[in-house]
Amino acid sequence: MMSARAIAAGIAQGEIGTSEILEATLERIQRHDPALNCFTAVTAERARREAAAIDELRKTGAPLPPLAGVPYAVKNLFDIEGEVTLAGGKINEGNAPASADAALVRHMKQAGAILVGALNMDEHAYGFTTENTHYGPSRNPHDISHIAGGSSGGSAAAIAGGMVPITLGSDTNGSIRVPSSLCGIYGLKPTFGRLSRSGTFPFVHDLDHLGPFASCVDDLIMSYDAMQGSDAHDPCCAQKPAEMTNVDGIDVASLRIGILGGWFEHWAGAQAREAVQCVAAALKAERNIEFTLAEAARSAAFVITGAQGGALHRQNLIRQYDHYEPLSRDRLIAGSLIPSSWLLQAQRVRRTAYEEAMTLFERFDILIAPATPVPAPTIGSETIEINGETIAARPSMGILTQPISCIGLPVCTVPVWSGASLPIGVQLIAAPWREDLCLAVARQLEQSGISQFRLPPAFMDTDQ
Amino acid sequence: MDQTNLKTYVCSTLQLQGYALDEEQVHRVTTQFTRIEEMSRAMRDISLPLSIDPAAVFRP
Numbered sequence: 001m002m003s004a005r006a007i008a009a010g011i012a013q014g015e016i017g018t019s020e021i022l023e024a025t026l027e028r029i030q031r032h033d034p035a036l037n038c039f040t041a042v043t044a045e046r047a048r049r050e051a052a053a054i055d056e057l058r059k060t061g062a063p064l065p066p067l068a069g070v071p072y073a074v075k076n077l078f079d080i081e082g083e084v085t086l087a088g089g090k091i092n093e094g095n096a097p098a099s100a101d102a103a104l105v106r107h108m109k110q111a112g113a114i115l116v117g118a119l120n121m122d123e124h125a126y127g128f129t130t131e132n133t134h135y136g137p138s139r140n141p142h143d144i145s146h147i148a149g150g151s152s153g154g155s156a157a158a159i160a161g162g163m164v165p166i167t168l169g170s171d172t173n174g175s176i177r178v179p180s181s182l183c184g185i186y187g188l189k190p191t192f193g194r195l196s197r198s199g200t201f202p203f204v205h206d207l208d209h210l211g212p213f214a215s216c217v218d219d220l221i222m223s224y225d226a227m228q229g230s231d232a233h234d235p236c237c238a239q240k241p242a243e244m245t246n247v248d249g250i251d252v253a254s255l256r257i258g259i260l261g262g263w264f265e266h267w268a269g270a271q272a273r274e275a276v277q278c279v280a281a282a283l284k285a286e287r288n289i290e291f292t293l294a295e296a297a298r299s300a301a302f303v304i305t306g307a308q309g310g311a312l313h314r315q316n317l318i319r320q321y322d323h324y325e326p327l328s329r330d331r332l333i334a335g336s337l338i339p340s341s342w343l344l345q346a347q348r349v350r351r352t353a354y355e356e357a358m359t360l361f362e363r364f365d366i367l368i369a370p371a372t373p374v375p376a377p378t379i380g381s382e383t384i385e386i387n388g389e390t391i392a393a394r395p396s397m398g399i400l401t402q403p404i405s406c407i408g409l410p411v412c413t414v415p416v417w418s419g420a421s422l423p424i425g426v427q428l429i430a431a432p433w434r435e436d437l438c439l440a441v442a443r444q445l446e447q448s449g450i451s452q453f454r455l456p457p458a459f460m461d462t463d464q
Numbered sequence: 465m466d467q468t469n470l471k472t473y474v475c476s477t478l479q480l481q482g483y484a485l486d487e488e489q490v491h492r493v494t495t496q497f498t499r500i501e502e503m504s505r506a507m508r509d510i511s512l513p514l515s516i517d518p519a520a521v522f523r524p
Contacts, residue, residue, distance in 0.1 A: 295506045296506050296507040296510060297507075298503075298506070299503050299504055299505070299506035299507040299508075300507050302500065302503045302504070303500065303503070303504050303507070306500050314481060314482075317483070318481075318482050318483055318484075321485070321489070330489070330492040330493045330495070330496045331496045333478070333483065333485075333493045333496070334474075334493050334494075334496035334497040334499075334500055335496075335500065336481055337473075337474060337477040337478065337481065337493075337497055338500060338504075342504050342508060344518050345507060345508055345510070345512075346504075346507060347518035348512050348516045348517070348518050349507040349510055349512070351516050351517060351518070352510070352512055352516055392499075395499070
C-alpha cells in the first residue's frame with residue numbers, strides 16, 4: 001500500500017492516475033475485507049465521482065489540494081451524505097440517510113481525499129474491542145483470531161491490513177489509542193475541542209474526540225492538518241484558527257520527556273513495560289513521573305461516560321432493549337442510574353486532575369505511557385491478566401487511556417514490537433494544543449526504527 | 465455499600481426512570497451498577513475546594 005503522501009505526490013506530478021489508485025483500493029477492499037470485517041459500506045460510486053473531479057482539476061493545470069486522490073474511510077458514526085449513520089447500531093438502520101457530510105468529511109473532501117467507505121465499530125462507541133454482535137467482530141490483521149480493539153476497530157484494522165492509507169475514528173475513553181495499539185499503527189487523539197465533531201453520532205458530549213489513523217506519521221500529520229479549523233456548530237470546538245504542524249522546526253533532542261509511573265506502571269503487562277522502556281531509552285526519558293490523580297481521573301471518566309451515555313440512550317433502551325448490543329446495553333442502563341452528585345463530583349475531579357497534569361508540563365514537554373496493558377486478546381476473551389491480577393477484558397482495555405482523555409490532552413500512539421508477534425502501542429502525551437510535539441517525537445521514533453508499521457504478509461499486494 | 469442496598473437502589477431507580485425489565489435483566493444491570501459503584505469510589509469522596517468548577521460547556 002502506498003502512503004497518502006506518496007499517492008498525493010504521484011498524482012500531483014502526473015505519475016499515477018486518481019482512478020488507477022481508487023480502483024486498486026476498491027480491489028484491495030474486496031480481496032481483504034472478508035477476512036477482517038472492517039467495512040460496513042463501500043461508497044464506490046461517490047468515490048468514482050470524487051476521483052473524476054480530481055482528474056478534471058488536474059487537467060486544468062490548477063494546483064491540487066494536499067490530499068488530492070488519497071483514498072480514506074471513516075468510522076460509521078460520521079455522517080456521509082446519502083448514507084444511514086449506523087454508529088454500530090442495528091437500531092439505527094431505519095433512520096433517514098444523512099442529509100450532509102460530517103464537518104471532517106467536508107474538510108477531507110476539500111483537501112482532495114476520496115471517501116471509499118464506512119467502518120465497523122462497537123455499538124454507539126461503547127466498547128474497546130469491536131466485537132459487534134450485529135455486524136460481526138473486526139479482526140486483527142496480525143492474527144485474525146484476535147480483536148482489533150475498539151471502539152474504532154474497523155478504522156484501525158483497515159490501515160493495518162493495508163486497505164486504505166488514512167481512516168478517521170473517535171476517541172471518548174481510548175477508542176483511537178486502543179485499536180492503534182492492538183493493530184500496530186499510528187493514531188492521533190488531538191486536544192479536546194481541536195477538531196469539530198459536528199455531523200457525527202455522539203456518545204459522551206463531554207469526552208468525545210475525533211482523529212485520524214495512518215501507517216506512518218507523515219500521513220497522520222497531513223490528514224490532521226486537513227481537518228483543523230473552528231466550527232460554531234460544535235459547542236466544544238475551540239474557537240481558534242488552524243495551526244499547521246511543523247515537526248521539522250522541533251528539536252526533539254531538546255524536549256524534556258518523562259515516563260508516567262504509578263497507575264501506568266501498575267497496570268502495564270510485561271510487553272507494555274518493555275515497549276515503554278524501549279521508547280524511553282531512545283528518547284533519554286526521565287523515569288517514574290507520578291500523576292497522582294490518574295486513578296481518580298479514570299474513575300471520573302467511567303462515571304461521566306456511564307451517566308451521559310446512559311442518559312443519551314435511555315428512551316430508546318426503554319422501548320427497544322432487545323435491539324441493543326447485548327455486550328453493552330446493561331452497562332448503558334446502569335449508567336443511566338448514576339446519582340447526579342457522582343457525576344458532578346466526577347466533573348470537578350476532572351478539572352482537578354487537569355490542573356495536576358498542568359504542573360507536570362511545567363517540568364516536561366512529553367509524557368510517555370503504554371496505550372494498552374496487554375497486546376490484542378483473542379476474540380471473545382472475557383478476562384485479561386495483568387501482572388498476576390485477572391480483570392474483566394472489555395471495560396479494562398482502556399485503563400491506561402482513560403485518565404488522559406478525561407483531561408483532554410493530545411496523544412499520538414506509536415506501534416512498538418519488542419520482538420513479539422503482536423504489536424503494542426505507546427502513548428506520547430503533550431500539554432493541550434501541542435499535537436506538534438507528540439507528532440515530532442513520533443516521527444523521530446519512526447525514523448530511528450524504534451516504532452514501526454508492519455504490513456502482515458497475508459495483506460501484501462502481489463507487487464510488494 | 466452492601467449488595468442488598470445496591471439491588472434495592474437499582475430496582476427503585478429503574479422504576480423511576482421508566483424501565484420495565486425482567487428479573488434476569490435486572491440482575492445484569494445490578495452487576496454493571498455494582499462495577500460502576502466500585503469504580504466511583506476512587507473519586508467520590510475526594511475533598512475539593514469550592515472554586516473547582518465542573519466546567520459544563522453551555523454557551524448561550
